[in-house]
Amino acid sequence: MIIFGTRGKYLKQQSDAFDCTNCGSLNTVRMSFIQRYFHIFWIPIFPTSKTGISQCSNCKQALYLNEMPQALKMTYNESKKTAKTPLKYFIGLLLIALFFAFAILGIVAVTIAEGRYAKNSMVGDVYAVELPNKLYTYYKIEEIRGDTVSFSVHEYTARTLAAMQKVRRQYEDTYGTERIKFAKKDINGRIGTARISSIDRD
Numbered sequence: 515m516i517i518f519g520t521r522g523k524y525l526k527q528q529s530d531a532f533d534c535t536n537c538g539s540l541n542t543v544r545m546s547f548i549q550r551y552f553h554i555f556w557i558p559i560f561p562t563s564k565t566g567i568s569q570c571s572n573c574k575q576a577l578y579l580n581e582m583p584q585a586l587k588m589t590y591n592e593s594k595k596t597a598k599t600p601l602k603y604f605i606g607l608l609l610i611a612l613f614f615a616f617a618i619l620g621i622v623a624v625t626i627a628e629g630r631y632a633k634n635s636m637v638g639d640v641y642a643v644e645l646p647n648k649l650y651t652y653y654k655i656e657e658i659r660g661d662t663v664s665f666s667v668h669e670y671t672a673r674t675l676a677a678m679q680k681v682r683r684q685y686e687d688t689y690g691t692e693r694i695k696f697a698k699k700d701i702n703g704r705i706g707t708a709r710i711s712s713i714d715r716d
């Protein structure tokens with residue numbers, strides 16, 4: 515169950531005092547503002563509307579903007595500006611922005627590292643690859659001689675990368691004895707007909 519919707523809270527603010535046209539008291543009317551915000555599980559995500567109400571401390575008459583006498587109406591926008599929306603009403607948006615920032619940074623970091631590995635292959639590097647038949651397996655670098663890189667191929671394949679990762683945890687060293695060889699310049703996003711999904715280096 516996801517609970518979400520809008521809620522309202524009074525903002526801390528003391529507006530100037532005005533005279534009451536209802537009971538005639540002097541300096542008894544003040545405006546306060548309610549910040550509405552969208553929440554998910556009561557965590558504020560972003561602010562929506564801000565509305566003001568005036569109330570007389572003597573006769574308790576409360577008025578919305580459209581009910582206020584002209585003089586009070588004229589000060590409404592000024593008072594509304596001074597009732598600032600605290601940053602906490604943006605917490606959700608900030609968290610979402612942070613989440614995406616970290617996710618993107620993570621992807622960029624991995625991509626940069628893998629780009630470096632691919633250019634600078636080392637014996638022992640393990641490439642997760644997707645074969646033309648859509649199955650996943652691993653190629654492991656066994657030897658690099660000059661411009662030629664020799665791989666052994668994992669004996670298992672799986673339908674997804676996640677399944678293949680699981681297989682690898684169980685049968686780590688079950689690579690075949692056959693070697694497939696490629697020129698270094700041909701290892702760039704692909705190894706022959708196989709597409710590189712990720713590169714692991716211990």
Ligand SMILES: [Zn+2]
Pocket residue numbers: 534535536537538539542570571572573574575
């Ligand atoms: Zn009053």
